Amino acid sequence: MAQGTLLYAQSGGVTAVINATASAVITEARARKIKVLAARNGILGALREELIDTSKESAAAIRALAHTPGGAFGSCRVKLKSLEADRARYERLLAVLKAHDVRWFLYNGGNDSADTALKVSQLAQAFGYPLTCIGVPKTVDNDLAVTDTCPGFGSAAKYTAVSVREAALDVAAMAETSTKVFVYEAMGRHAGWLAAAAGLAGASPDDAPQIILFPERAYDEAAFLAQVKKVVDKVGWCVVVASEGIQHADGRFVADAGGGKDSFGHTQLGGVASYLAGRVKDQLGLKVHWTLPDYLQRSARHIASKTDWEQAQAVGKAAVQLALKGQNAVMPVIVRNSDVPYRWKIEAAPLTKVANHEKKMPANFLRKDGYGITAAARAYLEPLIRGEAYPPFGRDGLPKYVTLKNVAVAAKLPKWEE
Structure with a gap:
């Protein structure tokens, strides 16, 4: 032993x-x-x-x-x-x-x-x-080098695709007299893997999400607003999925909150969905709803x-x-x-x-117009969200999760001081 x-x-x-x-x-x-x-x-x-x-x-x-x-x-x-x-x-x-x-x-x-x-x-x-x-x-970012995928990503990707598909049905039902545009913010600072996973929610360009904004492509506001209008005119409504890390052509984050850096040296981002929703409302005059699922993306064990x-x-x-x-x-x-x-x-x-290596999405995973995923991306992503691993549920209708006792071992060294 x-x-x-x-x-x-x-x-x-x-x-x-x-x-x-x-x-x-x-x-x-x-x-x-x-x-x-x-x-x-x-x-x-x-x-x-x-x-x-x-x-x-x-x-x-x-x-x-x-x-x-x-x-x-x-x-x-x-x-x-x-x-x-x-x-x-x-x-x-x-x-x-x-x-x-x-x-x-x-x-x-x-x-x-x-x-x-x-x-x-x-x-x-x-x-x-x-x-x-x-x-x-x-x-959940799926950006580790060498490995084909990262544990944690597949479940976050499944939650994203399911949530976008369900929300799209809601928007479609209300579009005649209410919301025309729905904006969903996905995690992803430098690599748009989760935003890409949202593309699994639909099968054709007219299916939601009709527009995906990736950090791998520079954000062009005029082109984005024109695309939103084009989709609304054709379909009657539009679902936008935006990665939190989308950037302007000069490298500035669209959602830079001006709050400095976190402990990993990352720029504090401040909500790209709310920003985009505001621009759509102000420039196109359309009624917009937006969501920031944030922790829900990575905690959705159900x-x-x-x-x-x-x-x-x-x-x-x-x-x-x-x-x-x-x-x-x-x-x-x-x-x-x-x-x-x-x-x-x-x-x-x-x-x-x-x-110190970062895996970004291959260029052939992004549609030529930059607003969706390709068949190659779908072939890569689909297997990762397959199957359900439901937790057991209790009589109260909630998942039965465990809280460990977490018994500490006795310290053997002097207390550590920074």
């Missing part, structure tokens, strides 16, 4: 299925008699030595975790800088790992998390500490994609297997073997090929 402890942490924005990954990690480790600690609130918990003993949770609770949204142990938006600039933090992290005999570190997150896992592995090697670091993929749910568990299980084999500084990624039938597998990819 392998000796040592495994530390698992969640990072960044959570998803509808990140806990399914956590459940798979704990289940696989238990099967191999490996103790699993979880960091409370991601990397912050590791730095503060606020660690959770998952062995205190029942098998039933860990199984229920697989259908519970959110982040069971807490997550955070904290980005560690370079080893040189943030050396004190990295050395503190290594001290905590040593104190609890952590030999395997699994960091479940996006691009910045992959970069952190890579740096921690490098630091451990420099100090001669036997530590295997694995980056575990997660993000309509999760079965494909996504299965892949989230697969990367968790594979992460443990790779760690125990000593495959350091790698990430279990999803490899697509075929579209029809849809087939996929898990392989290990070096973190050096994932960290």
Whole structure:
């Protein structure tokens, strides 16, 4: 039996299925008699030595975790800088790992998390500490390099496509005497994957969403307003899906709120749907409604994609297997073997090929007019939203989700001070 402890942490924005990954990690480790600690609130918990003993949770609770949204142990938006600039933090992290005999570190997150896992592995090697670091993929933005898709995206994509289709039926029913234009804001700062997923809601150019605005294409207000008018004149109403990260030709975000930067250095965006709705109303005189689903996109476990749910568990299980084999500084990624039938597998990819790389949509996924998706995009996206992985529902009509006990382990080091 392998000796040592495994530390698992969640990072960044959570998803509808990140806990399914956590459940798979704990289940696989238990099967191999490996103790699993979880960091409370991601990397912050590791730095503060606020660690959770998952062995205190029942098998039933860990199984229920697989259908519970959110982040069971807490997550955070904290980005560690370079080893040189943030050396004190990295050395503190290594001290905590040593104190609890952590030999395997699994960091479940996006691009910045992959970069952190890579740096921690490098630091451990420099100090001669036997530590295997694995980056575990997660993000609704679907922008991680190498992997075909990111666990979390498929469910957010399904929620987006379903919501747009349902809202379109509402708009169509009321268009004669009420709303003519509906604007839906999708997550996606630099890559328009979720906005593209909305395109699955319709089959023809006249089906909603008739207009999709991607961050990969510069926003041209005059052209946009002309397209809205053209659609309304032809169809009688129009549904617009806009990625939050659409930009003017000079690179300015359309929805730049002027609020500075977040902890990851990202510009604070301020609601592109409300802005576009205002411009349509003012310039075209049409009645407009808009929505900002925001967290709903990534927390909608009730309509999760079965494909996504299965892949989230697969990367968790594979992460443990790779760690125990000593495959350091790698990430279990999803490899697509075929579209029809849809087939996929898990392989290990070096973190050096994932960290600090961003996957944007291929040019051939965008329609020539820039307002919709192509058949190639549909072939890629459709399998990712297939199937339903409904949670169990109670007599009260609500999903039955689990809240873990999250029993803390005793600290062994002095309190950490920034």
